[in-house]
Amino acid sequence: MTLHREGKGSIAIAVILFLLINVISYKYLFVAYPAIFYLLLLVTFVLLVLVVSFFRIPNRSYTVGTDTVLAPCDGKVVVIEEVEADEYFKDRRIQVSIFMSPLNVHVNRNPVSGEVVYNQYHKGKYLVAWHPKSSTENERHTNVFKAANGKEVLTKQIAGALAKRIVNYLSVGNKVEQAGEMGFIKFGSRVDLLLPLDADIKVKIGDIAVGGITEVARW
Structure with missing residues (x-):
């Protein structure tokens, strides 16, 4: 470690x-x-x-798969639902949200290999991470990754009541490796994934995800 x-x-x-x-x-x-x-x-x-x-x-062996979307962080899966995308995408998507407690590892990781095609920081509130409006009203940093198969996945690093600092290491045009470091959130909060509707979700509410290892979806 x-x-x-x-x-x-x-x-x-x-x-x-x-x-x-x-x-x-x-x-x-x-x-x-x-x-x-x-x-x-x-x-x-x-x-x-x-x-x-x-x-x-922690010392870990990370998962790699061109048809796999990995968990971007450690934590508990708290949301799996179809939503109307509010940023970058103009259609409906499947949202998977992972809540990070203060005891979790706080490194955030790239869910896929590919190119960063969108990168945007948003100022905002510090509602508790499980609040329904935290995805759209809290301080957050959004990235969109375009995989080799042409499909795109959006991640949101979201601040919470205790997490008052989001760090993101990416820029538009970066070529990234799956499970590489996307950023860091001090101290906890949550990360959202927005996936295509045809993605095959591999987790369920209450599952404990491990960043860079747990398979969230296949596409």
Whole structure:
């Protein structure tokens, strides 16, 4: 396991706060209130471990398939429904949404190999990620990938109540590899996929997806 480069600043701040809080608490609490000191030490250590874990990159063997659309992130499948596309596409699509909890791996990955034909950042609100309007009203970053077979899939990295920073590494014209890094969301939220209506969906509501590994659909 390694740590993602997006975590450098956050982890450094967390370590500094951990040391500062516990040095001060040792000076003022250790002798008179040792139980409080140890409780504070435990709580701050757990919080530090959580911050570090947010930026972990597990060692994985990623799936590759020209007829396969992979999960763009780790998390729980919370939406599978037919929707009227509100961006780029002008027709109806199948939306698959994956909710990322603060405990999930937060790296976002390309669902297919191909060319990035659309890339757009949108300012917006910070509604909770499972809110029905979060896909269209929250801060988000949209990409459209055109696969070798000519079909296109849209992804939306969506911010939530806790996730206040979306990072996207792609630009229009980029040639990308399936399961390569698309971006990162701090700390959690969700990613939507918009697929053609004839896509063969391979997941169901409640499934736990693994980014770059779980087959969401075939086309």
